[in-house]
Amino acid sequence: MNRRKSLFVAMLCIANGAMAQTVEDGLKDLYYGKYQTAKQNLEKAITAKPTDDRAYYYLGIAELGLENKDAAAAAFTKGLTAVPNSPLLMVGQGVSISLMAKLPKRNRSSKLPAPLPKAVTAM
Numbered sequence: 001m002n003r004r005k006s007l008f009v010a011m012l013c014i015a016n017g018a019m020a021q022t023v024e025d026g027l028k029d030l031y032y033g034k035y036q037t038a039k040q041n042l043e044k045a046i047t048a049k050p051t052d053d054r055a056y057y058y059l060g061i062a063e064l065g066l067e068n069k070d071a072a073a074a075a076f077t078k079g080l081t082a083v084p085n086s087p088l089l090m091v092g093q094g095v096s097i098s099l100m101a102k103l104p105k106r107n108r109s110s111k112l113p114a115p116l117p118k119a120v121t122a123m
Contacts, residue, residue: 022048023055030058035065053079053086060092064099072096 022045029038039062045055056079063072073096079089 023052023058026055026058026062030062030065033065035062038062039066050082053083053088055079056082057086057088057092060096064096069096069100073100 022041026038026041026045029035029041039059042055042059042062045052046059049055056075060072060075060079063069063075073093076089076093076096080086080093083089
């Protein structure tokens with residue numbers, strides 16, 4: 001009986017270690033530009049641990065790498081639903097909003113910020 005418990009605990013530790021590596025694997029794939037593989041690994045990480053804000057953030061970045069702006073915004077929003085106060089996901093959502101709104105670049109010679117487009121001010 002004791003041996004079974006020990007074996008069960010050992011299997012849980014091994015499984016937990018394998019799951020924890022999927023976010024790191026996804027990050028490594030992002031680094032090498034393998035966005036589709038990163039997306040798959042990060043989706044597995046989210047399935048394994050739905051409250052890991054890094055997995056949602058990097059999934060959004062992978063979607064941006066695949067030029068799927070809508071899917072990236074959805075990943076950040078879904079992440080904020082799972083982890084409401086994540087600063088990382090708030091930044092990701094801000095990036096996706098600015099990419100979708102196509103905000104004008106700030107003129108570096110002027111001291112005033114660039115005006116927001118009508119679509120952004122209407123929100």
